[in-house]
Amino acid sequence: MKTVLKLTVSVFKMFIRNKQSLFFALFMPVVIMTIFGLIGFDRVPQTNVGLVATNPSSATQQFIDQIKGISAFDVTTGNLADETAALNKGDRAVVIEIPDNLIPNPTATTPPVKQTVTILQNVGQAQQAGTAISIMNQLLDKTRLAIANAPDLFDLQVQDVNAHNSKYIDFLLPGIAAMAVMQMAIFSVAFVFADYKEKGILKRLLATPMKPYQFVAAQVIVRLLMALAQTAILIILGALLYHVHVVGSYALILLIAILGGVMFLGLGFTISGIAKTVEAVPAIANLVAFPMLFLSGIFFPTSGMPAWLQHAVNYLPLTHFASAMREVMANGAGLSDIASNMYWMIGWSVVLVTLAVITFGFEEKRV
Amino acid sequence: MPNIIEVKNLTKKYGDLTAVDNINFTVEKGEVFGILGPNGAGKTTTLEMIEGLKPITFGDVLVDTLHVVHHEQQVKSIIGVQLQSSSFFDGLNLKELLNTFAAFYNREVDAMALLKNVELEDKWKNYVKELSGGQKQRLSIAVGLVNDPKVLFLDEPTTGLDPQARHNMWNLISEIKRQGKTIVITTHYMEEAEVLCDHIAIMDHAKIITMDTPHNLLRNSGVGSRITFRVDKQCPIEHFKALPAVTEATSEDHGYRLLTSNPEETLPALFGHEVGCEAKLFDLQLKQATLEDVFLQLTGSKLRE
DSSP states (O other): OHHHHHHHHHHHHHHHHOHHHHIIIIIHHHHHHHHHHHHOTTSOOOEEEEEEOSSOOHHHHHHHHHHHTOTTEEEEEOOHHHHHHHHHTTOOSEEEEOOTTSSOOTTOOSOOOOOOOEEEEOGGGHHHHHHHHHHHHHHHHHHHHHHTTOOOOOOOOOOOOOOOOOOHHHHHHHHHHHHHHHHIIIIIHHHHHHHHHHTTHHHHHHTSSOOHHHHHHHHHHHHHHHHHHHHHHHHHHHHHHHOOOOOSOHHHHHHHHHHHHHHHHHHHHHHHHHOSSTTHHHHHHHHHHHHHHHHTTSSSOGGGSOHHHHHHHTTOHHHHHHHHHHHHHHHOOOTTTTHHHHHHHHHHHHHHHHHHHHHOOSSOOOO | OOEEEEEEEEEEEETTEEEEEEEEEEEETTOEEEEEOOTTSSHHHHHHHHTTSSOOSEEEEEETTEETTTOHHHHHHHEEEEOTTOOOOSSSBHHHHHHHHHHHTTOOOOHHHHHHHTTOGGGTTSBGGGSOHHHHHHHHHHHHTTTOOSEEEEESTTTTOOHHHHHHHHHHHHHHHHTTOEEEEEESOHHHHHHHOSEEEEEETTEEEEEEOHHHHHHHTOOOEEEEEEESSOOOHHHHHTSTTEEEEEEETTEEEEEESOHHHHHHHHHHHHHHHTOOEEEEEEEOOOHHHHHHHHHSSOSOO
16 A cells, blocks of 8 residues: 555656646646637627618718617628628628618608618528618617607516526536546556556566556556546636536536546556557547547537437447536536436446456566 | 575477577576577576566576565565666656655665665756666666665666776676675676676577586687787798697698697797797787687577677
8 A cells, every 4th residue: 555655656746747648638628628618609690780871960870870889780881882892702791771861850840751771681691681680670660669759668678587508618618527537548548558568667567576456556546636637627717717607516526537537547558458559559549539529529419410320429438428527517417317327437437447457467468 | 605596497488489498507695697698599588587577388496495486576576677678667757766666665765875876876866768878777777776686687788888888887787796696697798797707607599508607618618719929930830739738720821820728838838839940939919718709619600690
């Protein structure tokens, strides 16, 4: 036990001094989360609106300013030729041509003349254009009623409700945490042990009275601690950068991280057992890890996939790891809510650790 | 001196290939025992079976009266090992590395003293990758001494080193011997074996072909010393052939070459003969037989292939 403790300290030093494993374990997940969080797939894109008004009257100008204030619009003003050209290039959803005297002067005595607002609609962006057109309709209606001094019969009251809306970052963060643990567990173990084997370091260790399990235990302990650190760092950064609020129990999150760590450490040791050379490691490891990154619902929900594929990805270990993390972090699930994910992870852990025990050894294959 | 290592009928087979073929030898406490032979002779396999690193196909190995097969852990805790081209962890400095290896033996060490022993105390903060070839080999000896072993195994410790680093290593090995440790060393440098070893076993094709002290090996091998010289006046070759202990005499370009089994007898007679033949000798050279010659004679092949 004392030996394992001392070795754990040494292995920890080696781990944090290894730039490559630190990069994959911490830096890359943080970068991916930051970038995908910045892209923010849930933000409704603004509609590009071109406004054309040559010499608007002061009342009309007020109307134009109202349009500019609409948050769903990204308004550009210009002359008709330029804006039409921009529309043709696909840079505008609509171009709205406003007559100079659209809004009659309130002090004018003569009855107003009917004015025409022309909207050029980009059929390629029909949805945004449609929204813009209906907003324009409402705006014109409201203005007409105001000018006609019609009595105000309706009042639309909008109240803010702080509902728990799952934002994209809430979806992303638990997946990134699961991905980070997987990458760390697979790559750091597979590379390090294939390297130790190739350089004859494991053979040198066999020449000491130490039992191999003591050394493996130290390596596993360090990586499980790393899995906890990764999860904690990602949650903290998510809270600081994107105000991610973890709903569920932290203890349960750590338990899931440990279980995921054990599962993928089993895979890492299996790969280093199979790989004959260090060069073979990235090939095998990527072959296993890469499809899971995109199929296990890390970046996008699996619900968008064809049914047969959804069925297939449900067998992948990372799918259940990410899903368990997400249910607890974003939806506050308890242990019983994620029982099926946990059973899957335990099952995979048993399979992968068994494979590791069979394939991985300090010694060269005995003849 | 009691034997610290006894090897009896040791055999290693890989399928049909016999890597070590029924060898026997003993190593005395406190001596330097050398195993010589060309690459592929079975030296490393022999060592690794004694160290408990390779399973033994047949035969017995006793280290300090412990049977390697039955007491693998105990044997490993009383031996120190330097493997051929062994490397170490990258992420630890030398001091941390030695402390980590001490943990493998479940003991504490004075890492700085060990480093001082191999003249690496200034490098304690460095990583292994920053060391030169000779420094790496000295480090691996320090690592091998971490458990204060009774026997130190060195597998080709000077292969690939420059002459100066090699001489450094010889001094270090002699110093470790002086500290009372038994050393088993493999090498394919004959010169090294002559300098360091008390006993030498020569291996070729999985077998030990001869075993003795370097001195006896040279004396009993029948490989003579060579005496070459020139003369200012022709002398009949029969005169030289008749000299004591001379086994062969040939005339070369402007001189003669004699092969002698005992130069101490031949040389005085040769100088006496000088008077008889009224010829003056010059450019006289005595080249003593080396283990290289012994090996050549025993196996009919060069040691380095």
